[in-house]
Amino acid sequence: MKLLEEAIIERGSIVNDEVLKVDSIINHQIDPILMEAMANDICDHYKDKKITKVVTIEASGIAPALLCAMKLQVPMVFLKKSKPSTLQEKAYTAQVHSFTKNSDYTLSGSSSYLHEQDQVLLVDDFLANGEACFGAISILKQAKADVVGIAILIEKAFQKGHERLVQEGYEVYSLARIKKMEAGTITFCDNEM
C-alpha cells in the first residue's frame, strides 16, 4: 500500500537492521486518516469472505482491528497479554515469545467472546517471526473458531513469520512488506504477495 510505504519512509525510523519504529503513526501516536485507509484496504481485500469477528492482540492491533470491525459491522475482540483478575470465566491461553521485548508472555482470551461458529479475521500491526499470530491462532483453535485470513500492517519479509503461516495454510495479507532495512535504508518487496 503506497500510502503506508510513504509514511514508513517519511515518518518511521530504523532502530536496528531488524526493528522499525513507527511510533508517530501506529505504535504510540496514531494517524487516524492513515489508519482508516489501511482498514479500508484490508476490508476491501476480504470483502468476499464471511467474517463474523475481528481478533487482534493488545495494544497496537486494537486501532486497525476496531476500524475493520466497524466497517465489517462485526464485533472485535482483543487478546490480552496477561490474564486479568476480572477474567473469571473459562479463558483460553497461549505462551508467546515477544520479538521486541525478548521475553515471554501469556496471551489470553475469554471463552465468552470466542466461539466455534466464528469466522475470524486476525489483524496485527507487525509480522516478524509469527509468534504473536501463532499464539492468537492457538487461542482461536481452542475456541474451535476458523481463521479466514491474517491482515498485517507491516510485514518484515526478511523474517520467517509469513512463510511459517503460509506453510500452515493461512492466508496472509500485508499492507507493506519490507524486504530489508540496511544502512538506514528501507527496501520494500515488489508488489507481489
Ligand code: 5GP
Ligand atoms: P512476531 O510475533 O511476528 O515475531 O512479532 C510481531 C509482534 O512483535 C507485533 O505484534 C509487534 O508488536 C512486535 N514487533 C515485531 N517487530 C516489530 C518492529 O520492527 N517494530 C515494532 N514496533 N514492533 C514489532
